[in-house]
Amino acid sequence: xxxxxxxxxxxxxxxxxxxxxxxxxxxxSILGAPLAMFLASLAVTGGKTNLQIIITxxxxxxxxxxxxxxxxxRLFTTRYRLTEDRFELRKGLLFRSERSIPVGRIRGVDLTAxxxxxxxxxxxxxxxxxEQSDAVARKLALDGITKAEALExxxxxxxxxxxxxxxxxxxxxxxxxxxxxxxxxxxPLTIWGVGGVFIAAGSVYxxxxxxxxxxxxxxxxxxxxxxFGSVPLWYGILVSVLVIVALGMVGSTATFIxxxxxxxxxxxxxxxxxxxxxxxxxxxxxxxxxxxxxxxxVEPIPLRWARGAKLNAVASGLGGEDENRSRRALxxxxxxxxxxxxxxxxxxxxxxxxxxxEGLLRHPRAALRRRINRALxxxxxIAAVPVGLGLWxxxxxxxxxxxxxxxxxxxLVAFAFNAYRTLGHGLRGRYLVTSAGTxxxxxxxxxxxxxxxxxxxxxxxQRRAGLLTVGATTSAGEGVYHVYDLTEGQGIALAETxxxxxxxxxxxxxxxxx
Amino acid sequence: xxxxxxxxxxxxRHRVDRRAIGWWTLQSALFALPLPLxxxxxxxxxxxxxxxxxxxxxxxxxxxxxxxxxxPAWRYRVHRWETTDEAVYAASGWLWQQWRVVPLSRVQTVxxxxxxxxxxxxxxxxxxxxxxxxxxxxxxxxxxxxxxxLVEYLAARVESVPEDAT
Numbered sequence: 001x002x003x004x005x006x007x008x009x010x011x012x013x014x015x016x017x018x019x020x021x022x023x024x025x026x027x028x029s030i031l032g033a034p035l036a037m038f039l040a041s042l043a044v045t046g047g048k049t050n051l052q053i054i055i056t057x058x059x060x061x062x063x064x065x066x067x068x069x070x071x072x073x074r075l076f077t078t079r080y081r082l083t084e085d086r087f088e089l090r091k092g093l094l095f096r097s098e099r100s101i102p103v104g105r106i107r108g109v110d111l112t113a114x115x116x117x118x119x120x121x122x123x124x125x126x127x128x129x130x131e132q133s134d135a136v137a138r139k140l141a142l143d144g145i146t147k148a149e150a151l152e153x154x155x156x157x158x159x160x161x162x163x164x165x166x167x168x169x170x171x172x173x174x175x176x177x178x179x180x181x182x183x184x185x186x187x188p189l190t191i192w193g194v195g196g197v198f199i200a201a202g203s204v205y206x207x208x209x210x211x212x213x214x215x216x217x218x219x220x221x222x223x224x225x226x227x228f229g230s231v232p233l234w235y236g237i238l239v240s241v242l243v244i245v246a247l248g249m250v251g252s253t254a255t256f257i258x259x260x261x262x263x264x265x266x267x268x269x270x271x272x273x274x275x276x277x278x279x280x281x282x283x284x285x286x287x288x289x290x291x292x293x294x295x296x297x298v299e300p301i302p303l304r305w306a307r308g309a310k311l312n313a314v315a316s317g318l319g320g321e322d323e324n325r326s327r328r329a330l331x332x333x334x335x336x337x338x339x340x341x342x343x344x345x346x347x348x349x350x351x352x353x354x355x356x357x358e359g360l361l362r363h364p365r366a367a368l369r370r371r372i373n374r375a376l377x378x379x380x381x382i383a384a385v386p387v388g389l390g391l392w393x394x395x396x397x398x399x400x401x402x403x404x405x406x407x408x409x410x411x412l413v414a415f416a417f418n419a420y421r422t423l424g425h426g427l428r429g430r431y432l433v434t435s436a437g438t439x440x441x442x443x444x445x446x447x448x449x450x451x452x453x454x455x456x457x458x459x460x461x462q463r464r465a466g467l468l469t470v471g472a473t474t475s476a477g478e479g480v481y482h483v484y485d486l487t488e489g490q491g492i493a494l495a496e497t498x499x500x501x502x503x504x505x506x507x508x509x510x511x512x513x514x
Numbered sequence: 515x516x517x518x519x520x521x522x523x524x525x526x527r528h529r530v531d532r533r534a535i536g537w538w539t540l541q542s543a544l545f546a547l548p549l550p551l552x553x554x555x556x557x558x559x560x561x562x563x564x565x566x567x568x569x570x571x572x573x574x575x576x577x578x579x580x581x582x583x584x585x586p587a588w589r590y591r592v593h594r595w596e597t598t599d600e601a602v603y604a605a606s607g608w609l610w611q612q613w614r615v616v617p618l619s620r621v622q623t624v625x626x627x628x629x630x631x632x633x634x635x636x637x638x639x640x641x642x643x644x645x646x647x648x649x650x651x652x653x654x655x656x657x658x659x660x661x662x663x664l665v666e667y668l669a670a671r672v673e674s675v676p677e678d679a680t
Contacts, residue, residue, distance in 0.1 A: 321647070452620035453649045456523065456613040463611075473616075473649030480648040489521040502617055505602050506596075508524040 014131035016079040017153075022120045023144040027071035029116060033079050036060040044208070044218075056210055056290075078144055083155055085128060089140050091236040091266060099140060101127065103161045106284045109154045111325075115280040117144065121281075123367050125150045127157070130316050158286075162270045176273075177331055177342045179263035186333035187256030188249035189302040195250045197244050233413040260332040265342065273313070273346060277331060280332060285327045291315045293430065293450035293476035295343050295353050296328075299336070314477035324477065347445065351428045357435050360424030366422040366465040368483035371438075371463075375412035379405050413441075425483045425494065434483045434500050444481045449476045454503060470495055523613055526596035526603045531634045533643040534593070534655030538586035540631055546578025562600050584608075597667065600675075602642050614651045619675045621645045624668045626661055640664055 023451040038057050045053075088100040106127055113123040127140040146152070208214075228236045259281035268274050271289030276282070294314035303309065312328040324338065330343055343355045353359070381404025390397030419438040426433045432451070434441040455471035462468055464486070470483045470491045486494065496503045550571050557567035561567040595604040602621070605613045625641045632638060633653075639654040640662030656664070 124522040307558070316645070434662045451649075452646055453614065455649070457607075458611050460609045471648075473644065473646040474646030475649075478648075479646045487519075488523075489519045492521045492523060502522075502601060503615055505598055506523055506526070506615065507521055510520040510522050 002269065007169075009256040016081045017149070018080075019075050019142065019144045019146070020122055020146050020149070021075070022146075023075045023121060024072065026120055026122065026144065027075070028115055029066045029119075029279045030071075031061070031064050031070055033265070034064055034428065052210075057334060070365070075144065078142070082153065082160070084160070087140070087157065088294050091141070091311040101140060102212065103157060106157060106161055107229055107288060109157055111147075111150050111284040112278075112283075113147070113282045118280070118282065121146055123147045124439035125153060145412065158268075158270070158272075168336070175264060175266045176345045177263075177334075177338070178334065179260055179277075180334075183260075183332055183334050184253065184256060185254035186303060186306060186308045189306055189308065189333065190252045190255070190300075191202055195248075197247045198254075200251070223417070240411075243510075263332055265346075267345075273330070277332075278322055283327075287313055287315045287318070291317045291476070293474060294444060294446040294481075295330070295347055295355060295478070296445075297339055297343065298440055299437075299442075299445040303333055304441060309334045309335050311339045311346075312477075314444065314472075314481075316450075316476040318477075321478075343445075349429055351431070354428055354431065354433070355443055357422070357424055357443055360426045360433060360435060362421070363423040363425075363485050364467070364469055364490070365489050366487070367423055370461060370467070370485060371419050372413055375416040376409065379408040379412050382408060422432070423484060427494075428499060432481075432483075434449060434481060436484050437484070446472060446474060446476075446481050448498050450476055451499050454482055456491065456495070472498070526594040526605055528595055528656075529594045530595070530653070530655040531637060531657045531658075533584045533592070533631075533658070534635055535590050536621050537631055537635045537637055537655055538589055539582055542578075542582045542585055546581055550575040550578060556664075570643070593655065597649070597664065597671075600673070602651050602668070604653050606652070614649075616642055616644055616649060616651050617672050618668070620649075621668065621672045624672070626665055628658070638662070640668075642668065 020368045030064055034057050035059070038053075041057070044055060044237050063467050064226075074091060077093050078089070080087070080089045081097075082088075082103075085104075086100050087106065090096070090097070090098045108128040110126045110128070111123050117123060122144045123146070125142040127397050132279055140152075142150070152386045160359055200275065221445045222494055228240075228353065231239075241368055244264045256279070259280045260277050262282070263275075263277040265275050267272065268286070273289070273292065275287075276284045277423055292313055292315045296312040296314055297309055298312060299309045310329065310333050311331040318324040330346060331339055339357060340353070345351075347354065363424065370482055382465040386397045386401030386404065390399075390401055418438075422435055422441050424433075424435040427448070428445075429466065430448055433443065433445050435441065449473045458468045466487055467485045468488055468491045470486060471480045472483075472495075483491070483494065492503065492507055496507065532646050540671070542639070553571040553574055557564060557571050560567070560648050585608055589606075592608055592611055592622050593604075593606050595602070597603070600619075601615055601617050603613070603615050605611065621642055622645055623641075624641060624645045625643070627639045629639075636658050637655050639652060639657045641650050643650040653661075653664070
């Protein structure tokens with residue numbers, strides 16, 4: 001397709017790289033999974049087997065055989081090379097694809113290694129071209145080259161890319177942040193852990209059920225059931241909750257370790273930020289300086305109570321919504337002060353406390369009223385469920401519902417006040433700063449030049465209260481960042497001062513209402 | 515700093531086409547009518563359940579008909595659009611309203627989309643997209659010819675305005 005593929009075919013073969021042949025072993029090793037499951041099922045059922053188990057595992061085996069076949073095909077047909085000005089990749093036997101990407105357009109080069117790859121010393125190199133077309137076509141991945149090759153290739157790509165540019169950025173190479181194991185205390189504070197317990201229990205149950213082993217008949221489950229029956233109900237529930245929370249904490253601590261072991265954030269030559277992390281699956285994300293359009297400081301509730309926070313990058317070229325979510329993290333959950341320090345170093349500006357909430361402009365009182373109203377409505381709605389059921393079933397539920405409602409009001413109103421205090425916005429030099437959030441507080445710092453449009457919206461309730469929400473759209477991060485609940489004049493003035501001239505032709509002065 | 519209490523956005527210059535009201539009514543009918551229609555058929559065909567399905571039909575009709583009566587006219591009052599030499603500006607919504615502005619220097623693509631219903635009414639929709647995943651300005655329910663001219667104008671303008679990277 002590209003002109004140069006037809007020029008000198010014989011010479012080409014020598015400098016085309018291939019995937020590593022160790023990938024052969026990787027591909028065969030996944031066949032071990034169904035075998036291991038077979039052995040596990042034998043162990044669980046005590047050596048007995050039945051047709052159902054065999055059929056399930058046989059179909060699994062065939063599936064894995066196909067996957068492994070596809071993997072082998074990829075291994076034998078993939079070729080890549082780096083020329084002076086472009087990176088080229090060919091793969092496929094039946095569906096041949098040839099892709100070439102100009103080096104200057106490469107936004108990032110990431111290395112990731114899943115556990116199996118790591119056993120064989122392999123890694124996956126991903127090249128992000130930052131095109132906004134569909135995510136599948138955008139990514140170039142070399143799935144299975146040795147780590148040394150990958151590092152060398154990345155070094156060459158980055159060197160080639162940056163050779164074309166003026167080395168304007170000063171060489172401030174160095175580590176910005178490194179894992180401190182004391183941060184492990186924030187590990188259990190992610191709420192996902194408890195959900196993870198249920199997910200894990202569910203999938204174990206499903207798998208056993210598929211094999212026609214009734215999990216409820218297993219000795220260990222019977223034993224627990226028996227004990228549960230022999231103690232008072234409240235005690236049983238209390239213990240179950242404690243066990244689930246404890247398991248969840250263990251789970252989220254394990255996730256923390258898996259995600260953040262070996263974490264290091266450093267500034268590379270040319271100003272790019274590079275995050276490396278991961279125990280089993282190692283991940284390395286590079287964000288070029290010009291793609292870093294801002295930062296986001298997130299304080300979800302359990303973490304906030306422990307004075308912790310997370311720092312995310314607001315950057316373009318990190319991929320679609322899901323990919324962006326998994327790749328944007330700049331720090332693990334860390335002490336808030338540490339997150340603020342890293343923020344100041346990641347985005348060096350003259351403004352001290354760029355990402356701090358102090359000093360931001362407050363929002364109108366009407367925003368507080370909206371939040372209090374919301375709290376009251378939620379209290380009523382939550383209380384209405386048991387009350388409604390109670391009218392049907394028993395008066396006990398009605399009383400319980402009313403008590404719940406009455407107890408919820410002060411709690412949710414306290415949240416409303418807290419959410420109002422969190423609201424804030426301001427302009428700090430080149431950046432627009434906005435802060436909001438009820439359960440998770442978010443402070444976003446966004447480069448004003450990165451704003452490529454406004455999205456101003458009003459709900460019916462906001463119209464009645466004379467408020468509006470200003471959304472700054474950008475190619476980076478989530479695509480739009482909001483400043484919530486400003487008065488009409490305030491919001492429009494903010495948009496106009498942030499990006500002068502864009503909104504001006506569409507603004508008018510209302511006749512004075514006195 | 516000067517007082518900005520009385521600043522507000524003025525509505526964009528052009529309304530969408532009047533036929534859009536018909537289009538929105540038809541569209542809302544497709545949402546609102548199947549359920550009461552099903553109940554109605556059951557009401558007519560299964561005598562023993564007459565009373566239940568009569569009420570079901572009447573009750574399920576109410577929100578649907580209200581929606582069909584209110585939404586299209588309300589939308590017609592809100593939906594407006596405008597282009598200048600520098601930007602595209604559009605208002606949309608009815609209960610939940612939205613104003614979007616995109617500078618032409620950031621426009622990446624201009625698409626038209628005509629669904630089967632819009633085609634029945636001779637209408638078109640224009641989407642002006644930027645690099646932001648949620649920054650597109652959508653102008654729906656304008657006359658087909660107007661849409662074509664708009665796309666041509668935007669395409670020409672976008673080419674002549676120097677593009678900002680990202």
